[in-house]
Amino acid sequence: xxxxxxxxxxxxxxxxxxxxxxxxxxxxxxxxxxxxxxxxxxxxxxxxxxxxxxxxxxxxxxxxxxxxxxxxxxxxxxxxxxxxxxxxxxxxxxxxxxxxxxxxxxxxxxxxxxxxxxxxxxxxxxxxxxxxxxxxxxxxxxxxxxxxxxxxxxxxxxxxxxxxxxxxxxxxxxxxxxxxxxxxxxxxxxxxxxxxxxxxxxxxxxxxxxxxxxxxxxxxxxxxxxxxxxxxxxxxxxxxxxxxxxxxxxxxxxxxxxxxxxxxxxxxxxxxxxxxxxxxxxxxxxxxxxxxxxxxxxxxxxxxxxxxxxxxxxxxxxxxxxxxxxxxxxxxxxxxxxxxxxxxxxxxxxxxxxxxxxxxxxxxxxxxxxxxxxxxxxxxxxxxxxxxxx
Amino acid sequence: xxxxxxxxxxxxxxxxxxxxxxxxxxxxxxxxxxxxxxxxxxxxxxxxxxxxxxxxxxxxxxxxxxxxxxxxxxxxxxxxxxxxxxxxxxxxxxxxxxxxxxxxxxxxxxxxxxxxxxxxxxxxxxxxxxxxxxxxxxxxxxxxxxxxxxxxxxxxxxxxxxxxxxxxxxxxxxxxxxxxxxxxxxxxxxxxxxxxxxxxxxxxxxxxxxxxxxxxxxxxxxxxxxxxxxxxxxxxxxxxxxxxxxxxxxxxxxxxxxxxxxxxxxxxxxxxxxxxxxxxxxxxxxxxxxxxxxxxxxxxxxxxxxxxxxxxxxxxx
Ligand SMILES: [Zn+2]
Ligand SMILES: [Zn+2]
Numbered sequence: 027x028x029x030x031x032x033x034x035x036x037x038x039x040x041x042x043x044x045x046x047x048x049x050x051x052x053x054x055x056x057x058x059x060x061x062x063x064x065x066x067x068x069x070x071x072x073x074x075x076x077x078x079x080x081x082x083x084x085x086x087x088x089x090x091x092x093x094x095x096x097x098x099x100x101x102x103x104x105x106x107x108x109x110x111x112x113x114x115x116x117x118x119x120x121x122x123x124x125x126x127x128x129x130x131x132x133x134x135x136x137x138x139x140x141x142x143x144x145x146x147x148x149x150x151x152x153x154x155x156x157x158x159x160x161x162x163x164x165x166x167x168x169x170x171x172x173x174x175x176x177x178x179x180x181x182x183x184x185x186x187x188x189x190x191x192x193x194x195x196x197x198x199x200x201x202x203x204x205x206x207x208x209x210x211x212x213x214x215x216x217x218x219x220x221x222x223x224x225x226x227x228x229x230x231x232x233x234x235x236x237x238x239x240x241x242x243x244x245x246x247x248x249x250x251x252x253x254x255x256x257x258x259x260x261x262x263x264x265x266x267x268x269x270x271x272x273x274x275x276x277x278x279x280x281x282x283x284x285x286x287x288x289x290x291x292x293x294x295x296x297x298x299x300x301x302x303x304x305x306x307x308x309x310x311x312x313x314x315x316x317x318x319x320x321x322x323x324x325x326x327x328x329x330x331x332x333x334x335x336x337x338x339x340x341x342x343x344x345x346x347x348x349x350x351x352x353x354x355x356x357x358x359x360x361x362x363x364x365x366x367x368x369x370x371x372x373x374x375x376x377x378x379x380x381x382x383x384x385x386x387x388x389x390x391x392x393x394x395x396x397x398x399x400x401x402x403x404x405x406x407x408x409x410x411x412x413x414x415x416x
Numbered sequence: 417x418x419x420x421x422x423x424x425x426x427x428x429x430x431x432x433x434x435x436x437x438x439x440x441x442x443x444x445x446x447x448x449x450x451x452x453x454x455x456x457x458x459x460x461x462x463x464x465x466x467x468x469x470x471x472x473x474x475x476x477x478x479x480x481x482x483x484x485x486x487x488x489x490x491x492x493x494x495x496x497x498x499x500x501x502x503x504x505x506x507x508x509x510x511x512x513x514x515x516x517x518x519x520x521x522x523x524x525x526x527x528x529x530x531x532x533x534x535x536x537x538x539x540x541x542x543x544x545x546x547x548x549x550x551x552x553x554x555x556x557x558x559x560x561x562x563x564x565x566x567x568x569x570x571x572x573x574x575x576x577x578x579x580x581x582x583x584x585x586x587x588x589x590x591x592x593x594x595x596x597x598x599x600x601x602x603x604x605x606x607x608x609x610x611x612x613x614x615x616x617x618x619x620x621x622x623x624x625x626x627x628x629x630x631x632x633x634x635x636x637x638x639x640x641x642x643x644x645x646x647x648x649x650x651x652x653x654x655x656x657x658x659x660x661x662x663x664x665x666x667x668x669x670x671x672x673x674x675x676x677x678x679x680x681x682x683x684x685x686x687x688x689x690x691x692x693x694x695x696x697x698x699x700x701x702x703x704x705x706x707x708x709x710x711x712x713x714x715x716x717x718x719x720x721x722x723x724x725x726x727x728x729x730x731x732x733x
Contacts, residue, residue: 049709116704120572120659132700135713160712
């Protein structure tokens, strides 16, 4: 089969690789119909996530048709159309039984590697380094899906792929970011990063009753999509001082909750501050650049909530702990427990409360994945979200 | 996975049944005690029997020997460091023999006869002491090589279920990677077969030495095995319906030399990591029903082998 493989920093290649096969009784093999490039794939592309190896198959947002099933999978049939959540979860450990699927205790066979970096290990994730299990990803013609009796959701009805595909990651991720904000009537929610995850966080904050949503980014195209689809007010941080602008917009209070939908590769308008973090990152004194996180903490109103859904890999520097502690802020975070949100969010799509396909700007064949990465990374041609079809 | 060494167990690690020192040191201790008391109580009489009564200061010498005998008796009967105390007896024997050598210069025939008998007896005792000392030293070396490992894991299952799974020893090879099979006999004994390097197998027989349902299970290899080993697993209920803490203590005594190196390989270059990996797989098996495999780790959890693995490409075939 053909698959998009990580070949080194800034290099991906579509190559011929062996077909996946059933390794366990709870496996399924899926023929992929649509897959997407996620913002967090760019952290892999840029070489910031440790334990990638040449030849690793990328991709953790995918959907398709079941072509083969292990003996223990009874909830699916060959031919079913499914969306696959990106965290791999066993469904039976303490974490899974409490709904914390992205920290499943069993699905990462290389948990010991992750423990070295993080203390305890999160779940396995498709196509996201050996530290997260070394599972082949879904930017391919076929994928092996472990614990298929727990993860994938069967799609019935005449939805287009683009309407349901993002249930595998960015829609529930954005939704969880908003849910962690404990939104109350009248709340103002600010979102750093108006990429697709940020856009879904804004749309979800709206669905959960936020009064106002504020989008912070530097790309006019993303800000425009956010404005048009989620009714967000916008701040271009290259033109405006964010802290000042947020004080102004809230008459001094600050947003009630702040969502960091940026993560490790955030950018700062000040050349000096950018250089400081890039320099430390280059010599491995820190692994992540946390401008957005710092700004979210500093901006949040007293006793507010900072919700982190942007992906961080390791260690950050100059963390404003004094602000967090003295002002009674709550910091919440997590990779999305996707399995928890599949059904309720599919119901929202079915009821017409949201059509997630608004994020898509580009559709390309799998074979053009290298060009798609290049375009998505550099935001060429106003690229917001790419869907690849096999 | 909470699994560091020395996870704060109050209990001693299980005793590995290495080839012990046997009853010899204690028997020698009793002998020493008797002789010591006699030498201190009636030195004159003993000197006469041994043919030493012509030596000047023989009473002082024999009292000194008596005190020494009592010293080694105390050491040997204490049960600690039997090898050391047996060797002190050998040294004492050598002193006695040299004193007898001096005494044999006498012209008196009757004394010479008694002295020869005494020398013969002391010579035999020396041989016995030497034999015991060599045995005790070997046992001490084997004990010195005993490796002790600890690891623990929390599983989301009640203790009785976890205990039952473990109590069926035939289940162990499902997650203990170095085991090929455990065959359980009708008499509470079991035969364990392990994979050794170069496609070979090693086996040993074991017995269960402690069995409290849902609480503790301990086993020990039977004497005479190549790799004496023992293990204990405790099942501790975690309050609040949080499942069971499984705390494992293992000990094994690899033989010395080439064989020992082979056994070390068998148990892994990083034995503690191997036990942790075993427990991780145990948790996977009992919670999910399978060993979790990924494309880059088709055999499942194994940190030691992971670094050499291929990238996450699907397997050929
Ligand atoms: Zn993602
Ligand atoms: Zn789980």
